Amino acid sequence: MAEQHPVGFQWVVEAQRRGAKVIHVDPRFTRTSAVADLHIPLRSGTDIAYLGGIINYILTNHREFREYVVAYTNAATIVSEEYVDAEDNGGIFSGFDERSGTYEVSSWQYEDMEVASASGQHEMGAGLGEQHGAHGGSLEHGQPPSEDPTLEHPRCVFQLLKRHYERYTPEMVAEVCGVPQELFLEHAEALCANSGRERTGAMAYAVGWTQHSVGVQYIRTAAIIQLLLGNIGRPGGGILALRGHASIQGSTDIPTLYNLLPGYIPMPHAEHYEGLDDYIDKNAAPTGYWGNMDAYMVSLLKAYWGEKATAENDFCFDYLPRISGDHSAYASVMDMLDGKVKGYFLPGQNPAVGSANSRMHRFALASLDWLVVRDFSLTESAAFWYDGPEIESGELDTPGIGTEVFFLPAAAHVEKDGSFTNTQRLLQWHDAAVEPKGDCRSELWFYYHLGRIIREKLATSDDERDRPLLDLTWEYPVQGRQSEPDAEAVLAEINGWKADGSPLGSYTEMQADGSTTGGVWIYCGVYADGVNQARRRRPGDEQSWVAPEWGWAWPANRRIIYNRASADPDGQPWSERKRYVWWDAEQEQWTGEDVPDFKASMPPDYVPPDGSQAEDALSGTEPFIMQADGKGWLFVPNGLKDGPLPTHYEPHESPVTNPLYKQQANPARQLAPHRHNPSNPSGGGGENPYPYVLTTYRLTEHHTAGGMSRTVPHLAELQPEFFCEVSPELAAERGLEHGGWATLISSRTAIEARVLVTDRIAPLRVAGNTVHQIGVPYHWGFRGLVTGDSGNELLGVVMDPNVHISEYKTATCDIRPGRRPRGPALARFIADLPRADDAPTEGGDS
Amino acid sequence: MSGAPVSGVSPALAGDGRVQTSDSYYGLPIINEPVWTWEIPVYFFTGGLAAGSALLAPLADRSGLGELAQAARRVGAAAALASPPLLIADLGRPERFHHMLRIVRPTSPMSVGSWVLAVFVPAQLGGALLAELDILPGLRRLAESVAAALAPVMGTYTAVLFANTSVPIWHEARTELPLIFAGGSAASAGAAALLVAPVDQTEPARRFALLGGLAELVGTQLMQRRLDELAEPYQEGEASTWSHRATGLTVAGSVLLGLGRGGRGSRRGLALAGAASMLAGAMCERWAVYRAGFASARDPKYTVKPQRERIERMNGSDSG
Amino acid sequence: MSAGFTAPSATSGYDDAQPRMGFFTDTSVCIGCKACEVACKEWNDIPATLFEFSGKSYDNTVGLGADVWRHVAFIEQRVPRIQEAALSGVFTEERPGEGGEGGLADFRWLMSSDVCKHCTTASCLDVCPTGALFKTEFATVVVQEDICNGCGYCIPACPYGVIDQRKDDGRAWKCTLCYDRLKGDLEPACAKACPTDSINFGPLEAMERMAAERLDTVMAAHVPGAQLYGDGPSGGMDGVGSLFLLLDQPEVYGLPPDPVAVTKHVGQLWRAAAVAGAALVGAAVASFAGVRR
Ligand SMILES: Nc1nc2c(c(=O)[nH]1)N[C@H]1C(S)=C(S)[C@@H](COP(=O)(O)OP(=O)(O)OC[C@H]3O[C@@H](n4cnc5c(=O)[nH]c(N)nc54)[C@H](O)[C@@H]3O)O[C@H]1N2
Ligand SMILES: Nc1nc2c(c(=O)[nH]1)N[C@H]1C(S)=C(S)[C@@H](COP(=O)(O)OP(=O)(O)OC[C@H]3O[C@@H](n4cnc5c(=O)[nH]c(N)nc54)[C@H](O)[C@@H]3O)O[C@H]1N2
Ligand code: SF4
Ligand code: SF4
Numbered sequence A: 001m002a003e004q005h006p007v008g009f010q011w012v013v014e015a016q017r018r019g020a021k022v023i024h025v026d027p028r029f030t031r032t033s034a035v036a037d038l039h040i041p042l043r044s045g046t047d048i049a050y051l052g053g054i055i056n057y058i059l060t061n062h063r064e065f066r067e068y069v070v071a072y073t074n075a076a077t078i079v080s081e082e083y084v085d086a087e088d089n090g091g092i093f094s095g096f097d098e099r100s101g102t103y104e105v106s107s108w109q110y111e112d113m114e115v116a117s118a119s120g121q122h123e124m125g126a127g128l129g130e131q132h133g134a135h136g137g138s139l140e141h142g143q144p145p146s147e148d149p150t151l152e153h154p155r156c157v158f159q160l161l162k163r164h165y166e167r168y169t170p171e172m173v174a175e176v177c178g179v180p181q182e183l184f185l186e187h188a189e190a191l192c193a194n195s196g197r198e199r200t201g202a203m204a205y206a207v208g209w210t211q212h213s214v215g216v217q218y219i220r221t222a223a224i225i226q227l228l229l230g231n232i233g234r235p236g237g238g239i240l241a242l243r244g245h246a247s248i249q250g251s252t253d254i255p256t257l258y259n260l261l262p263g264y265i266p267m268p269h270a271e272h273y274e275g276l277d278d279y280i281d282k283n284a285a286p287t288g289y290w291g292n293m294d295a296y297m298v299s300l301l302k303a304y305w306g307e308k309a310t311a312e313n314d315f316c317f318d319y320l321p322r323i324s325g326d327h328s329a330y331a332s333v334m335d336m337l338d339g340k341v342k343g344y345f346l347p348g349q350n351p352a353v354g355s356a357n358s359r360m361h362r363f364a365l366a367s368l369d370w371l372v373v374r375d376f377s378l379t380e381s382a383a384f385w386y387d388g389p390e391i392e393s394g395e396l397d398t399p400g401i402g403t404e405v406f407f408l409p410a411a412a413h414v415e416k417d418g419s420f421t422n423t424q425r426l427l428q429w430h431d432a433a434v435e436p437k438g439d440c441r442s443e444l445w446f447y448y449h450l451g452r453i454i455r456e457k458l459a460t461s462d463d464e465r466d467r468p469l470l471d472l473t474w475e476y477p478v479q480g481r482q483s484e485p486d487a488e489a490v491l492a493e494i495n496g497w498k499a500d501g502s503p504l505g506s507y508t509e510m511q512a513d514g515s516t517t518g519g520v521w522i523y524c525g526v527y528a529d530g531v532n533q534a535r536r537r538r539p540g541d542e543q544s545w546v547a548p549e550w551g552w553a554w555p556a557n558r559r560i561i562y563n564r565a566s567a568d569p570d571g572q573p574w575s576e577r578k579r580y581v582w583w584d585a586e587q588e589q590w591t592g593e594d595v596p597d598f599k600a601s602m603p604p605d606y607v608p609p610d611g612s613q614a615e616d617a618l619s620g621t622e623p624f625i626m627q628a629d630g631k632g633w634l635f636v637p638n639g640l641k642d643g644p645l646p647t648h649y650e651p652h653e654s655p656v657t658n659p660l661y662k663q664q665a666n667p668a669r670q671l672a673p674h675r676h677n678p679s680n681p682s683g684g685g686g687e688n689p690y691p692y693v694l695t696t697y698r699l700t701e702h703h704t705a706g707g708m709s710r711t712v713p714h715l716a717e718l719q720p721e722f723f724c725e726v727s728p729e730l731a732a733e734r735g736l737e738h739g740g741w742a743t744l745i746s747s748r749t750a751i752e753a754r755v756l757v758t759d760r761i762a763p764l765r766v767a768g769n770t771v772h773q774i775g776v777p778y779h780w781g782f783r784g785l786v787t788g789d790s791g792n793e794l795l796g797v798v799m800d801p802n803v804h805i806s807e808y809k810t811a812t813c814d815i816r817p818g819r820r821p822r823g824p825a826l827a828r829f830i831a832d833l834p835r836a837d838d839a840p841t842e843g844g845d846s
Numbered sequence B: 001m002s003g004a005p006v007s008g009v010s011p012a013l014a015g016d017g018r019v020q021t022s023d024s025y026y027g028l029p030i031i032n033e034p035v036w037t038w039e040i041p042v043y044f045f046t047g048g049l050a051a052g053s054a055l056l057a058p059l060a061d062r063s064g065l066g067e068l069a070q071a072a073r074r075v076g077a078a079a080a081l082a083s084p085p086l087l088i089a090d091l092g093r094p095e096r097f098h099h100m101l102r103i104v105r106p107t108s109p110m111s112v113g114s115w116v117l118a119v120f121v122p123a124q125l126g127g128a129l130l131a132e133l134d135i136l137p138g139l140r141r142l143a144e145s146v147a148a149a150l151a152p153v154m155g156t157y158t159a160v161l162f163a164n165t166s167v168p169i170w171h172e173a174r175t176e177l178p179l180i181f182a183g184g185s186a187a188s189a190g191a192a193a194l195l196v197a198p199v200d201q202t203e204p205a206r207r208f209a210l211l212g213g214l215a216e217l218v219g220t221q222l223m224q225r226r227l228d229e230l231a232e233p234y235q236e237g238e239a240s241t242w243s244h245r246a247t248g249l250t251v252a253g254s255v256l257l258g259l260g261r262g263g264r265g266s267r268r269g270l271a272l273a274g275a276a277s278m279l280a281g282a283m284c285e286r287w288a289v290y291r292a293g294f295a296s297a298r299d300p301k302y303t304v305k306p307q308r309e310r311i312e313r314m315n316g317s318d319s320g
Numbered sequence C: 001m002s003a004g005f006t007a008p009s010a011t012s013g014y015d016d017a018q019p020r021m022g023f024f025t026d027t028s029v030c031i032g033c034k035a036c037e038v039a040c041k042e043w044n045d046i047p048a049t050l051f052e053f054s055g056k057s058y059d060n061t062v063g064l065g066a067d068v069w070r071h072v073a074f075i076e077q078r079v080p081r082i083q084e085a086a087l088s089g090v091f092t093e094e095r096p097g098e099g100g101e102g103g104l105a106d107f108r109w110l111m112s113s114d115v116c117k118h119c120t121t122a123s124c125l126d127v128c129p130t131g132a133l134f135k136t137e138f139a140t141v142v143v144q145e146d147i148c149n150g151c152g153y154c155i156p157a158c159p160y161g162v163i164d165q166r167k168d169d170g171r172a173w174k175c176t177l178c179y180d181r182l183k184g185d186l187e188p189a190c191a192k193a194c195p196t197d198s199i200n201f202g203p204l205e206a207m208e209r210m211a212a213e214r215l216d217t218v219m220a221a222h223v224p225g226a227q228l229y230g231d232g233p234s235g236g237m238d239g240v241g242s243l244f245l246l247l248d249q250p251e252v253y254g255l256p257p258d259p260v261a262v263t264k265h266v267g268q269l270w271r272a273a274a275v276a277g278a279a280l281v282g283a284a285v286a287s288f289a290g291v292r293r
């Protein structure tokens, strides 16, 4: 965190000053470890085993926060008897289909509950599974699942959890992760000691946890721990996802993702819907806040098509583009290679460096008809066709590349108005400091004027397929010499209006009858009273410690979501120290430091009458309002593609044979078989031709693919050359010289790096043998002030099945002293590299 | 970081600057090396030569050694003439040389030196010119006595300039350096005059050179004794070569001059050789001191060790 | 010992309305993000120079100089070095609750942001023949770039190796303690940019107090090698404007353990010169002894 979020890290230091204990779990000793109270080195790719060990520690020592667990999680819920746990089946859960490498989840359901439609992703059939809502499973209302509050029932979630993690002992953690037991135990104990009624503990993670073929399950494991310890919905608790690009959170909320509409509403699939009602039916959860999905969806459609959207025409539901399968970044790249994708748009992305197997990526770009790059400089992705390594190696030649590349200079964040949404869901507005130079233009300018021009060109068309474009609401005030659209006008549209044109104050005001508009239901309220709430900057010392008047947080300016859990079932704070929101009996109101997560007037003892809908169907003691059953899910009956409980699998590429299960890697992981995307053989320890664990990461001094740092002298000079981090032991083993050159090799290619020998990446004892890890920052490329090979040349593409994030964090490689072959010699070298007999046997398929 | 190896350094890696030692940051210097280039030591030589000559001339004149006086004047004038350009050439911003005369600052030998030079050079040149033209003897004598009065400063301030830095081998030799430089000044001036003037008038110049040479040799010995470990650069490395040359040449010069007494015929040859050797010795001595400064600044141990010892001593006295 | 020579730098020559300003850099919370280095270069428009992998941990700018006015040092340490460090600190007991040898963590990574010390008796200023270097009303030491003629004297004079010559430019450059920002009531760019408050800026007294308090805290936490660095009024520099909390001996960070301003000996020097000068005259006169016509 100190490395990648230095400014945010000031609060960690602040907490430390106030007595907080900071523990850093990372294969390498980083700048974060340097100031942490404890650093725990582990083998990259084994956190589920590690965190599973903590779950085991909690359960075997009865350290869970009982009242919280019983009241607020699905621990008591009883699961269908068809369910077979991975423990009893060599690491595979019931419902797995070998052929397709996917799960059919009916056997994971709660007992005697019909499998109700599950918000956006219940049908795991290829395409529809791609629809992606943020919401979990759903229940037929009025049919609460059978529960056992004593948590004794052999098939209640609590007992399943116990059995599933029984073997995740401190010994096993040491065996799998290479973490000495005393270190692990110190961590586990510290976590428990700082949880419960009086204390809370938080976990912060970023891509060290997500960039795995089991990335989503990493976070699930953390969620289980935090739910067991009662650290969700309470001050000082939580799981903090440290995000990436400055507003990457914003671009998930108002998604740049192909399978989501704004506010995590699933993108409709091509075949599957009769119309709007059918779509709502299949996707809305009848209970919980997703019960109002119709209101959110209709308001969105109204925001898109205004008065053109009427009840009669399904509010133009059919104007929406539809998805027909996996159109994620890597899937598109594979389609480019197969000539199925002709054109590509890169508005602020540099995949020729930043994407796994960047070499394959460049081949893909070379097979396009056209490519548009909007960026500050001619990045590797814009210049691959004349400056790329494949030109040097002779595998591609400029005249032979048919891709027509358009470069459009972009304006930077200081040159435009707009908002950043950070990891806390906090929107902070920023105003342009200077006008963009020359032809540089903002995204807003670009898309607005692009739309305007297309609409002008089509104005006379009576072709049906042009209606969606022509019927769009596309009037925004423009200002300045460059006729820049007014960003606040867009914010107002995102917030939405009532019929009378006055701004909405909250998403609870949204209607399904078309009387309200609203671009992003979760952002509704950011423009309440016609005021840009995100611009608020009241200093912390002039308001309560929660600082509700600094910027604006979605939803409803709520700073901690699920905050009902900060009070006990009776609505009283678990402890005075940790009071946050509570029920005031006299006032008949919820009061406290933050905006409650539900109707402020709903008493703790509220029980939903039969037939009640949406949030009204949740009782006064169900904090997790976005879940159909209002409970925190220890066990996920629905919504995940690779199992209801996190399970340790080895990374797709690992020198180690899975010590826990017969199943080596995540059976449902997503592969991308292609001659440019071979895999290294997995398992087998020393026999493995790629015996070392490779991990990639960032340096504070650079930014991602380098377009914003290798081009800036004051940053470039701080880390001028691509290097790899190796332990003195590995250096001795391979004769690597500190400061000299090394060649790193995978089945994809070979790259060269300067050698930084350091004790910060110590060898680990795993399953009885020494495992060496090699660290590689991924920022370098072939352009800019400082250049070097990219770490991504080494990586293959293999993905988490839920979100298609690729396994950037863990792979295998070999390392040798000296520089790599160049030019044609490199191409010949690659041809001879050992590969796994492709498409590994255990399941998976993209 | 638990699990980090204690004996992790393979022989292959030893001394690669990766592993931290207790007495430096990757062996990097603590103080900055001087940025002065060759002009400075050469100026130190010409300045010293001019200073010595500025003393010889009037004394010779008063002693009725007209030609010796004339020789000293010419040598001095030449040396004085060469000095300012050398100084200016070394500046990072030569066009701003006159900024030297913005202030007077006794804690800055360079400031003092600049002012002295500003008066000395005109006086020296003026005196010499009037002598050549053989006019205005009164004014000439005035000019020569001004130059002579400033000569002792001219001959020694350059030593103060070096010593008044944080370069250990210069700063710690602060009591001896002036003597060495003064010696060099006398040795070079005497030797130069001896080369130029007619034999029958050169005896004082010879003595002057001998005394100078003696001072240089004694001073150098005293300096190295005081510097002790810090003197290392004079004993090994590039500077030591120059230092040894300097001593060799000065010793040889002194011997030859000693033999070349009263020098007629072959003796005359010895005397001339001795003089040349003296001159070269004086130049080498300046160069040796100059180069030694770089070596001394470059290695942190010269900076750290004495300071550590000082701390130890103080702690000792505290507890004592 | 300065024998009648009062250092020009010692007296700023301003009426003391304005308190002396300075830094306290607490290296125990430095995360090595180099924001200070970059902020300094951005604000002061300092060119980037080196583009070379140094192999010195994460330090590639290597040291203070004409083009690096804030410099972050990176030091990787193992036992036994850490134990030696502990012995050099203000207390030497073991740190409880830590794995590794002797109760000390068996590995640590020290980071420290170095800067000009803005000395009370500033050798750089005292030897400057042009007056380009001067003491500001904040008692900080600043080069006037329009005066400096690149004589180079300040460079070997500085006991900390701070000020240096920019080769292509010829002049000497160093930290100005953001004189321009201070005049505008802004804190220095480096301090402003520091996320963890490793760099603290304010009136020197306040900094001294803060340093003392912080030392107590880290001592209580048994951080090995903790020690304050920054010459006191009685020291060789008569005090400095930049204080540090270090976790090992100064020289480990490339700092002189006990510097003395050259100015302290300038009197001694002139006296030695006077003697030598007299000797020179004496020798000259002696050379003419008995020579008469
Ligand atoms: N200075 C700077 N800041 C940035 C960025 C940048 O490029 N430069 N990028 C931004 C972006 S886009 C993002 S997404 C974030 C990413 O922020 P981070 O996730 O912090 O970035 P990384 O360095 O990629 O990964 C963090 C750590 O994960 C460790 N790691 C590797 N494998 C494992 C594992 O299996 N388990 C565990 N526990 N740790 C592992 C690595 O050693 C590394 O130290 O940073 C953002 N901030
Ligand atoms: N090996 C390895 N690979 C990784 C990762 C890893 O940890 N290891 N991390 C992954 C992660 S988390 C991420 S986010 C990706 C990032 O990978 P990319 O997003 O491909 O790389 P960036 O350099 O962030 O590309 C962003 C580009 O946008 C440009 N830009 C900045 N602002 C604007 C703007 O306002 N408008 C426009 N049009 N352009 C702009 C920048 O100049 C830059 O070139 O890398 C991924 N790749
Ligand atoms: S770059 Fe922005 S997001 Fe990243 S640490 Fe700095 S301030 Fe925070
Ligand atoms: S540290 Fe050096 S440069 Fe800075 S004021 Fe002191 S002597 Fe001058």
Ligand code: SF4
Pocket: C124, C127, C128, C129, C130, C131, C132, C133, C143, C147, C148, C149, C150, C151, C152, C153, C154, C155, C171, C172
């Ligand atoms: S280099 Fe400039 S600042 Fe330094 S002493 Fe000379 S004139 Fe003064």
Ligand code: SF4
Pocket: C039, C040, C041, C043, C044, C069, C070, C115, C174, C175, C176, C177, C178, C188, C189, C190, C191
């Ligand atoms: S005070 Fe100003 S000039 Fe000095 S280091 Fe900090 S930013 Fe640079």
Ligand code: SF4
Pocket: C029, C030, C031, C032, C033, C034, C035, C036, C037, C072, C111, C112, C113, C193, C194, C195, C196, C197, C198, C199
């Ligand atoms: S900005 Fe602060 S934390 Fe970052 S390197 Fe500089 S001193 Fe250390």
Ligand SMILES: [Mo]
Pocket: A243, A244, A245, A248
């Ligand atoms: Mo990211």
